[in-house]
Amino acid sequence: MYPKNCWYVACTPDEFESKPLARRICGEPMAFFRDGDGVVAAVQDFCPHRGAPLSLGYVENGNLVCGYHGLKMGRNGKTHSMPKQRVGGFPCVKSYPVEERYGFVWVWPGEPEKADTDAIPHLEWAVSDQWAYGGGLYHINSDYRLMIDNLMDLTHETYVHTSSIGQKEIDEAPVRTRKVDGEVQTTRFMDNVTAPPFWQANLRSKGLPDDQPVDRWQICRFTPPSHVLIDVGVALAGHGGIDAPADKRVNSIVVDFITPETDTSHWYFWGMARNFSPDDETLTDTIRQGQGAIFAEDLEVLESQQRNLNEFPEKKLLMLDIDSGGVQARRMIDGLVQEESP
Known part of the structure; x- marks a missing residue:
C-alpha cells in the first residue's frame, strides 16, 4: 500500500510546541516531542509499562513523561526512570529517524539504518x-x-x-x-x-x-x-x-x-x-x-x-x-x- 523506507512530512514544529503530538503515519502510531537539546524526536506512541499512549503525557527536561504513571522516556525509546520503580530492564520502544528541515518535520517510518537525510528533496x-x-x-x-x-x-x-x-x-x-x-x-x-x-x-x-x-x-x-x-x-x-x-x-x-x-x-x-x-x-x-x-x-x-x-x-x-x-x-x-x- 505504501513504502516505508522513505521520508514523509510528519508535521510542522508548531504542532508540538506545548505538548507531545500523536500522529499515525504509514499505519504506525508515533509521538513527537523535543528532547533536552531542542532536537525533534519521534517514538512509538506506546508506554512499555501499561500500554498508554505516550503522547497523552508531557515533556520534562527533554524526556517524554507518560501521563498515566510517570514513566520517563528518552528520544531513543529507552525508559530512564519511573517514580519508586526499577525500570532498567524495560525494553526500548521503537524510535524513528526524524529531521527538521524547510519548516517541516520529516520522518522515516522504515528501517532506521537505511535513513539518509540527503534523500530529503531540496526545496x-x-x-x-x-x-x-x-x-x-x-x-x-x-x-x-x-x-x-x-x-x-x-x-x-x-x-x-x-x-x-x-x-x-x-x-x-x-x-x-x-x-x-x-x-x-x-x-x-x-x-x-x-x-x-x-x-x-x-x-x-x-x-x-x-x-x-x-x-x-x-x-x-x-x-x-x-x-x-x-x-x-x-x-x-x-x-x-x-x-x-x-x-x-x-x-x-x-x-x-x-x-x-x-x-x-x-x-x-x-x-x-x-x-x-x-x-x-x-x-x-x-x-x-x-x-x-x-x-x-x-x-x-x-x-x-x-x-x-x-x-x-x-x-x-x-x-x-x-x-x-x-x-x-x-x-x-x-x-x-x-x-x-x-
Missing part, C-alpha cells in the same frame, strides 16, 4: 528570501493515492473548482506525461485564454492587468514516495508563456506533501510558494485562504470517492489518457513497495 523556495510560502494541513479520509491521482490530473479543476481556478480550456488542452530524472511529469499549456478568478487576483496583486488574454501552464511533478509539486502560472498572452519576462507573468509552486495515515486516510500538507511580493504577509494570508477553500473542495470529493470505492470494491476503475500521470506515479509506488517486500 529552494523554502530557503530563498526571494520566495514566500503559506500553507496548511488537512486530514482526509481517503487512500493517499487518490490524492496523487487528483493532483496529477488537473482536468477536474473545470468541474470541482468552477469559481476559482477551473475553466473549459483545461479540458481542451492536450496533456503530456513522461518520466524525467526519477519523477513523473504531466504538462498542460493553454494559450490565449481568459484567466480564471484565482489568477486574475494574482495578476492584480503584481500590478498586471486582469482583463487581458493570458497563456497559462500547469506542470505537475510527482516524486516518490508521495510528493507533488506543481509549477503553475499565467503570463500576458504573446510574451512567451512560461518563459515570459518576470514583469509579464505571475507564477507559483503548488506544494503538496501527502502522508499516508492508514490504507484509507492520509495527512495532506498543502501550500503555495511564490516568487513575487515575498514580504507581503497580507497577500500570503489571502492566497492561503483562497487555496484552502479550493483544497476543501477536493477533500469533499476524495472522501466521497473513498466511500464509493469501499461500497463497490469489485468495480474496476477505468484509465484514460488524462490518468497517465497518476498511473505512472502508482507504478513507481508499487515498485518501491515490492522492493521492501520479503
Whole structure:
C-alpha cells in the first residue's frame, strides 16, 4: 500500500510546541516531542509499562513523561526512570529517524539504518528570501493515492473548482506525461485564454492587468514516495508563456506533501510558494485562504470517492489518457513497495 523506507512530512514544529503530538503515519502510531537539546524526536506512541499512549503525557527536561504513571522516556525509546520503580530492564520502544528541515518535520517510518537525510528533496523556495510560502494541513479520509491521482490530473479543476481556478480550456488542452530524472511529469499549456478568478487576483496583486488574454501552464511533478509539486502560472498572452519576462507573468509552486495515515486516510500538507511580493504577509494570508477553500473542495470529493470505492470494491476503475500521470506515479509506488517486500 505504501513504502516505508522513505521520508514523509510528519508535521510542522508548531504542532508540538506545548505538548507531545500523536500522529499515525504509514499505519504506525508515533509521538513527537523535543528532547533536552531542542532536537525533534519521534517514538512509538506506546508506554512499555501499561500500554498508554505516550503522547497523552508531557515533556520534562527533554524526556517524554507518560501521563498515566510517570514513566520517563528518552528520544531513543529507552525508559530512564519511573517514580519508586526499577525500570532498567524495560525494553526500548521503537524510535524513528526524524529531521527538521524547510519548516517541516520529516520522518522515516522504515528501517532506521537505511535513513539518509540527503534523500530529503531540496526545496529552494523554502530557503530563498526571494520566495514566500503559506500553507496548511488537512486530514482526509481517503487512500493517499487518490490524492496523487487528483493532483496529477488537473482536468477536474473545470468541474470541482468552477469559481476559482477551473475553466473549459483545461479540458481542451492536450496533456503530456513522461518520466524525467526519477519523477513523473504531466504538462498542460493553454494559450490565449481568459484567466480564471484565482489568477486574475494574482495578476492584480503584481500590478498586471486582469482583463487581458493570458497563456497559462500547469506542470505537475510527482516524486516518490508521495510528493507533488506543481509549477503553475499565467503570463500576458504573446510574451512567451512560461518563459515570459518576470514583469509579464505571475507564477507559483503548488506544494503538496501527502502522508499516508492508514490504507484509507492520509495527512495532506498543502501550500503555495511564490516568487513575487515575498514580504507581503497580507497577500500570503489571502492566497492561503483562497487555496484552502479550493483544497476543501477536493477533500469533499476524495472522501466521497473513498466511500464509493469501499461500497463497490469489485468495480474496476477505468484509465484514460488524462490518468497517465497518476498511473505512472502508482507504478513507481508499487515498485518501491515490492522492493521492501520479503
